[in-house]
Each structure stands twice: as structure tokens, then as C-alpha cells.
Amino acid sequence: xxxxxxxxxxxxxxxxxxxxxxxxxxxxxxxxxxxxxxxxxxxxxxxxxxxxxxxxxxxxxxxxxxxxxxxxxxxxxxxxxxxxxxxxxxxxxxxxxxxxxxxxxxxxxxxxxxxxxxxxxxxxxxxxxxxxxxxxxxxxxxxxxxxxxxxxxxxxxxxxxxxxxxxxxxxxxxxxxxxxxxxxxxxxxxxxxxxxxxxxxxxxxxxxxxxxxxxxxxxxxxxxxxxxxxxxxxxxxxxxxxxxxxxxxxxxxxxxxxxxx
Amino acid sequence: xxxxxxxxxxxxxxxxxxxxxxxxxxxxxxxxxxxxxxxxxxxxxxxxxxxxxxxxxxxxxxxxxxxxxxxxxxxxxxxxxxxxxxxxxxxxxxxxxxxxxxxxxxxxxxxxxxxxxxxxxxxxxxxxxxxxxxxxxxxxxxxxxxxxxxxxxxxxxxxxxxxxxxxxxxxxxxxxxxxxxxxxxxxxxxxxxxxxxxxxxxxxxxxxxxxxxxxxxxxxxxxxxxxxxxxxxxxxxxxxxxxxxxxxxxxxxxxxxxxxxxxxxxxxxxxxxxxxxxxxxxxxxxxxxxxxxxxxxxxxxxxxxxxxxxxx
Numbered sequence: 239x240x241x242x243x244x245x246x247x248x249x250x251x252x253x254x255x256x257x258x259x260x261x262x263x264x265x266x267x268x269x270x271x272x273x274x275x276x277x278x279x280x281x282x283x284x285x286x287x288x289x290x291x292x293x294x295x296x297x298x299x300x301x302x303x304x305x306x307x308x309x310x311x312x313x314x315x316x317x318x319x320x321x322x323x324x325x326x327x328x329x330x331x332x333x334x335x336x337x338x339x340x341x342x343x344x345x346x347x348x349x350x351x352x353x354x355x356x357x358x359x360x361x362x363x364x365x366x367x368x369x370x371x372x373x374x375x376x377x378x379x380x381x382x383x384x385x386x387x388x389x390x391x392x393x394x395x396x397x398x399x400x401x402x403x404x405x406x407x408x409x410x411x412x413x414x415x416x417x418x419x420x421x422x423x424x425x426x427x428x429x430x431x432x433x434x435x436x437x438x439x440x441x442x443x444x445x446x447x448x449x450x451x452x453x454x455x456x457x458x459x460x461x462x463x464x465x466x467x468x469x470x471x472x473x474x475x476x477x478x479x480x481x482x483x484x485x486x487x488x489x490x491x492x493x494x495x496x497x498x499x
Numbered sequence: 500x501x502x503x504x505x506x507x508x509x510x511x512x513x514x515x516x517x518x519x520x521x522x523x524x525x526x527x528x529x530x531x532x533x534x535x536x537x538x539x540x541x542x543x544x545x546x547x548x549x550x551x552x553x554x555x556x557x558x559x560x561x562x563x564x565x566x567x568x569x570x571x572x573x574x575x576x577x578x579x580x581x582x583x584x585x586x587x588x589x590x591x592x593x594x595x596x597x598x599x600x601x602x603x604x605x606x607x608x609x610x611x612x613x614x615x616x617x618x619x620x621x622x623x624x625x626x627x628x629x630x631x632x633x634x635x636x637x638x639x640x641x642x643x644x645x646x647x648x649x650x651x652x653x654x655x656x657x658x659x660x661x662x663x664x665x666x667x668x669x670x671x672x673x674x675x676x677x678x679x680x681x682x683x684x685x686x687x688x689x690x691x692x693x694x695x696x697x698x699x700x701x702x703x704x705x706x707x708x709x710x711x712x713x714x715x716x717x718x719x720x721x722x723x724x725x726x727x728x729x730x731x732x733x734x735x736x737x738x739x740x741x742x743x744x745x746x747x748x749x750x751x752x753x754x755x756x757x758x759x760x761x762x763x764x765x766x767x768x769x770x771x772x773x774x775x776x777x778x779x780x781x782x783x784x785x786x787x788x789x790x791x792x793x794x795x796x797x798x799x800x801x802x803x804x805x806x807x808x809x810x811x
Contacts (some may be wrong), residue, residue: 241602247596248585252587255587256587339583342549343583346549347571347572470774
């Protein structure tokens with residue numbers, strides 16, 4: 239446990255000692271902020287138009303639901319942005335050590351493969367949570383000037399963290415396959431794209447295949463979280479995905495040690 | 500302390516080492532000598548349990564590499580050819596991390612770190628970022644890392660490569676002092692290094708052990724013959740007649756020199772005949788442009804050892 243923690247701490251240092259972390263956080267916040275701004279302004283505009291209309295026709299104004307019309311699509315977009323930013327987080331997790339030959343230190347120290355892989359995985363997850371912190375400011379604005387429901391916001395963040403963890407496990411696996419960070423990043427983007435498109439393809443395929451594809455799509459499982467529903471089925475999917483990714487990474491690490499160049 | 504028996508390792512089709520066998524006693528400093536790609540690093544990586552051999556057995560500090568790698572890893576310090584450094588961490592941060600993953604309890608970690616900083620001479624750079632250090636200091640940080648858990652067995656892969664002469668002397672001195680308490684295996688392709696630091700040498704070539712002996716014995720075996728290189732002008736046959744006039748000539752090789760009318764002659768003899776040779780050549784009226792004793796390079800040693808073994 240303490241050795242997993244040592245790996246975790248070291249990875250966190252790598253993140254925050256390098257400029258990439260700050261660039262990634264900034265880019266993520268800006269893109270998420272732009273989406274937030276667009277959803278917010280169209281929501282405000284719709285509400286404003288409705289107010290004018292209700293005054294003109296002397297009708298009671300419609301009820302506008304912030305959760306439904308703003309927070310839900312916003313979360314959905316944040317999940318999608320996460321998929322395409324996370325490869326930049328996972329790319330160096332393993333590749334860097336292979337490139338600089340520091341894996342040799344890890345492999346000749348009394349560490350188990352699971353301690354190495356879990357330390358790195360949790361570092362990725364915690365970094366992602368740090369990435370999400372600035373977006374909480376956007377939610378804070380909504381709470382300051384309106385009265386959205388808290389539940390769906392919390393479940394949305396839970397969903398993002400679960401989705402992020404699942405993707406990070408996959409990205410870590412790809413990073414463990416190569417010593418080239420660029421290849422790891424491109425592989426990560428590929429994985430993100432496949433996981434996203436699968437759900438899309440489900441719309442165009444027969445009922446049997448569609449349900450399989452829908453189940454596999456990483457983003458479809460997120461929809462309930464964005465709506466404020468925590469379904470154990472989806473929690474289970476993400477946990478299973480993460481476990482599988484971690485398992486593959488461990489196998490890949492073990493097998494490279496046997497093949498070793 | 501270390502028993503290696505019939506270690507063989509293949510990388511795919513390529514054979515890296517074949518039936519490597521040797522022993523190291525407690526407190527001994529053993530040199531693994533060989534040219535690049537001879538299998539030194541492969542042998543060391545197997546002993547450190549970084550990877551398993553294709554076949555064969557080895558015991559380090561009394562534990563088997565197949566069944567108890569964790570116990571071995573607790574008791575070794577390993578400095579790979581490229582020191583495994585995280586260039587963005589500070590020296591103390593790096594050593595602290597190594598201490599944690601080597602399982603040094605937190606109450607002893609601080610004193611262990613200041614100990615190795617002292618030993619490796621890192622006092623002036625403790626707060627610097629590893630990536631900003633010179634090659635020599637990086638090598639020392641790597642050595643400090645290997646010494647951190649006060650290992651029973653130290654495995655050092657070319658520890659002096661890339662250092663300046665003063666640093667090389669310091670590191671060799673340091674390694675020498677480590678013998679006795681620690682069992683040390685170090686690899687190198689520099690012959691004097693072995694003579695200076697190691698109690699015993701294992702020579703590896705193309706993945707096989709060619710010789711195993713003390714440095715003194717090995718050099719004695721090599722000193723069995725002297726080689727002299729001459730550059731002579733004048734009549735070639737007269738010169739050869741003079742050379743062959745000496746009783747103990749083993750081998751003569753004649754090449755045309757770059758300058759016209761001169762010959763380069765390489766003579767192998769049992770004893771040093773340089774002064775007599777010069778005298779006789781000049782008496783015969785030949786022009787002598789160069790006369791020097793040829794020193795043995797590592798390649799010569801291999802040639803020597805392998806051909807000798809074939810004859811015997």
C-alpha cells in the first residue's frame with residue numbers, strides 16, 4: 239500500500255512539475271467554459287424571449303428547468319471533451335518510464351506489478367479530478383444566480399469521474415505498449431474515437447447488434463448520470479471497464495518483462 | 500553469495516548469453532569484462548530479476564531468481580548502464596522515492612539518504628533538479644540510488660562510463676571500499692579498471708565465458724609474449740634476416756608502409772628484444788624510423804584467449 243502511494247506521489251509530481259499539466263488543465267477549462275457559455279446564453283435567451291412573449295399575450299411564463307436544459311447537455315459535452323483530452327494525460331504515464339529506462343529501477347526494486355500499475359492509474363484519476371475542479375466554478379455560478387437541483391450536479395460529477403477512470407485505464411494500457419508518447423497519445427485518441435462512435439453506430443444497426451454496441455459505448459452509460467440518476471448498472475460498467483484496463487496493463491507489463499529487449 | 504549456473508538467454512532467435520556459469524564469494528568484487536554486446540548487461544539484468552533467463556539457474560544472496568525474486572530485489576542495489584533517473588525531481592526527492600519503493604521504513608529513510616549523499620559526494624547538489632546535473636553527478640546519483648538500501652549485493656553496469664578521469668578515480672576508490680561489506684559485480688570494457696578494482700575477472704565474449712581468473716593471472720598469461728612494431732627502410736630481406744636471427748621470435752608480419760621504401764614489421768617474441776633489435780638493425784645499415792612495444796587491447800585479449808584455448 240505504501241509503495242503504491244509512493245508511485246502515486248511520484249506520478250503527481252511528474253504531472254505538476256511539467257508544463258503539460260497546466261496546458262491540459264487550461265485547455266480543458268477553456269473548452270468546457272465555451273460550451274458552458276453557449277448553453278447558458280441560449281438558455282437565458284430562451285427564458286428572456288418567453289418572458290416577453292408572456293407579457294405580450296398576458297399568459298403565465300413557462301417553467302424553465304436549468305437542470306434539464308443546461309446542466310444535462312453541459313455534462314454530456316464535458317464527458318465528450320474529457321474523452322479527447324485524457325489521452326494527453328495518460329500518454330506519458332508509462333511510455334516516459336520506458337523511454338528514459340527508469341522502468342529498470344521499478345523492475346529491480348521490491349515492487350509488484352500491481353503496485354506500479356495501480357499507483358499510476360490512481361495518479362491519472364486524481365489528476366482528472368483536479369482537471370474538473372475549475373469547471374465546478376461554472377456550477378457555482380448557477381447556484382449563485384439560480385436554484386438548480388444539487389443532486390444531478392453531484393451525480394454528473396460522479397459519472398464524469400467514473401467515465402474518466404475507465405478511459406484512463408485504457409489509456410494507461412496503450413501507454414504501456416509503447417515508449418513513444420506521441421504514439422500513446424494517438425492510440426488514446428483512437429480509443430476515445432472508437433468508444434464514442436460505437437454508440438453512434440448503434441443507431442444504424444439492427445436491434446441485436448445495437449444493444450451490444452450501446453452497452454459497449456463508454457459515453458451512453460453516462461447519460462443517466464447527467465440526468466441525476468445513479469444506476470448501479472452503469473457504475474458496474476465503468477468499474478468493470480477500469481478493472482479490465484488495469485488487468486490488461488498488468489499483463490502487458492509482465493509480458494514485456496519476459497520478452498524484454 | 501552469488502551462484503550462476505548455465506544461464507542462457509535468447510531474444511527471439513538471437514542468443515545473448517549461453518551457459519554462463521560463475522560464482523561470487525561474499526565480500527568479493529567481481530569484474531565482468533567483455534566488448535559491447537557480449538552479454539554483460541543481459542547477465543546483470545537476469546541477476547537483478549529485471550527479466551528471467553531462457554534457461555539456467557542462479558542464486559543471489561541465497562535466494563533463487565525463479566522462485567524468490569522479491570527477496571533478491573530487497574537485498575540488491577543495481578546501477579544500470581543508463582542511470583534510471585527522473586530528470587524532473589530534485590536529488591533528495593528522487594532518493595526519497597527510491598527509499599520508499601525499496602521499503603526503507605520512514606524513520607530510517609532520512610539517515611539512509613544523508614549517508615549515501617555523503618558516500619557518493621552529492622552534498623553540493625542535493626537541492627538541484629536531477630535533469631540539470633552533469634553526466635558525472637548523474638552517475639553518482641545513480642550510484643547513491645543503488646547504495647540506498649545498504650544492499651548485500653551491488654550490481655554495477657559500467658559504473659565509470661562517461662566520467663572524467665578524476666571522477667573515475669573517485670568512483671573506483673568508492674567501489675573498492677565497498678568490497679568486504681558488500682558483494683560487488685561490475686561490468687566494464689576497460690582493462691585497467693578491472694586490474695585496479697576487482698579481485699576476480701570473468702571474461703565474456705559473444706555470450707560465453709571465455710576465462711575466469713584473477714587480474715594478475717590473466718595479465719601474466721597475456722604477458723607470455725611481447726609484440727614490437729617497427730618501421731624500417733632499406734632492404735626488406737636484410738631486415739627480416741636480422742629479426743629472424745633472434746632466437747625466440749614467434750611470429751613476424753610484414754606490411755608496406757605508407758611512405759615508399761619503408762616496411763612496417765610486427766614481431767611477436769617471448770621476451771623484450773627492443774634494444775638488441777635496434778642495435779643490430781642499425782649495425783646492418785638499415786634505417787629505423789619507428790620502434791615501439793604494442794600494448795594489448797581488449798580485442799587482442801579475446802583473440803589471444805580464444806586461440807590459446809583452441810591450441811590447448
